[in-house]
Amino acid sequence: MNDGSAPNTAPSAAPARAGRFAPSPTGPLHLGSLVAALASRLDALAHGGRWLVRIEDLDHERCSDEATGSILHTLDALGFAHDGPVVVQSTRNAEYQAAFDHLLGAGSVYPCACSRREIADSLANADEGDRAVAAGVYPGTCRAGLAPGRAARAWRVRVGDTVIRWRDRCRGERIESLAAEAGDFIIRRADGYWAYQLAVVVDDHLQGITDVVRGDDLLGSTARQIHLLQLLGWPIPRYLHLPVVRGPDGHKLSKQTGARAVDDNDPVGELNRALVHLGFDAIVARDPAAWWPQAVDAWQGELPALRNPCARRAAPPVAAADDGSRR
Numbered sequence: 656m657n658d659g660s661a662p663n664t665a666p667s668a669a670p671a672r673a674g675r676f677a678p679s680p681t682g683p684l685h686l687g688s689l690v691a692a693l694a695s696r697l698d699a700l701a702h703g704g705r706w707l708v709r710i711e712d713l714d715h716e717r718c719s720d721e722a723t724g725s726i727l728h729t730l731d732a733l734g735f736a737h738d739g740p741v742v743v744q745s746t747r748n749a750e751y752q753a754a755f756d757h758l759l760g761a762g763s764v765y766p767c768a769c770s771r772r773e774i775a776d777s778l779a780n781a782d783e784g785d786r787a788v789a790a791g792v793y794p795g796t797c798r799a800g801l802a803p804g805r806a807a808r809a810w811r812v813r814v815g816d817t818v819i820r821w822r823d824r825c826r827g828e829r830i831e832s833l834a835a836e837a838g839d840f841i842i843r844r845a846d847g848y849w850a851y852q853l854a855v856v857v858d859d860h861l862q863g864i865t866d867v868v869r870g871d872d873l874l875g876s877t878a879r880q881i882h883l884l885q886l887l888g889w890p891i892p893r894y895l896h897l898p899v900v901r902g903p904d905g906h907k908l909s910k911q912t913g914a915r916a917v918d919d920n921d922p923v924g925e926l927n928r929a930l931v932h933l934g935f936d937a938i939v940a941r942d943p944a945a946w947w948p949q950a951v952d953a954w955q956g957e958l959p960a961l962r963n964p965c966a967r968r969a970a971p972p973v974a975a976a977d978d979g980s981r982r
């Protein structure tokens with residue numbers, strides 16, 4: 656690991672490999688988020704790369720400094736050393752504004768006056784056989800300009816007829832029509848907050864992230880993020896989406912579903928629970944310092960254990976309320 660100041664001595668022009676863990680501090684770390692943290696760090700270290708931490712706290716009402724402190728403490732207790740400073744999204748307005756201004760100058764974004772209710776009403780009156788209508792995507796009401804007397808609420812990015820082709824390291828080739836599956840999506844929310852999709856793209860670029868490893872609950876966000884990267888003229892990272900950890904009821908583990916907080920006093924046990932979820936065998940080690948090198952060795956084989964669980968699981972729907980929040 657290094658602090659990022661070392662020159663890249665690789666003969667090719669490929670950027671130095673870098674991965675990241677980007678939790679939303681809505682509660683303490685639980686097994687689901689620990690799996691994403693573990694996979695992203697193992698992947699970075701197994702390829703000689705850097706591993707960065709970013710706190711995605713744009714949604715002030717759901718996030719807290721207390722949860723941020725708890726997450727960082729748990730990462731430390733489990734031996735998750737990170738490179739560089741922790742990036743905190745709520746401090747980065749200027750960076751997001753600069754990207755927004757670029758998109759605005761290029762004519763890629765427009766103001767939208769529609770309330771959620773108005774969008775729902777117009778979809779209810781549209782052709783139910785239409786794929787985009789069925790997916791609940793924004794019908795484009797304000798695309799050609801605001802109607803007289805209407806004021807901007809949110810800002811949306813134009814998707815036109817863009818088709819995004821990308822490859823997930825776990826799930827293989829993907830082809831997505833943004834118009835049918837996402838529609839013109841929000842990058843600045845009606846409440847004034849930057850949308851998750853914009854912040855993630857700006858931060859991944861500025862942090863030099865080459866490999867995004869995260870839960871497959873974000874699979875449906877990837878095409879929108881690639882669209883923004885293309886509009887901004889930035890390189891596209893590699894992606895690896897992992898099956899999220901589900902509770903007994905089949906829902907994704909989260910604070911809302913009562914997921915147990917990771918126990919800082921049982922670091923090796925917690926690391927092994929996450930490793931086993933990824934399809935590997937538990938590692939016998941007396942402490943995290945002895946555990947990590949063995950886990951990195953296990954990851955070297957480029958996901959032998961993961962490939963099948965990934966292939967079996969169907970992609971989650973893109974669907975529903977596009978209010979610019981994280982999903």
Ligand SMILES: [Zn+2]
Pocket residue numbers: 766767768769795796797798
């Ligand atoms: Zn609108």
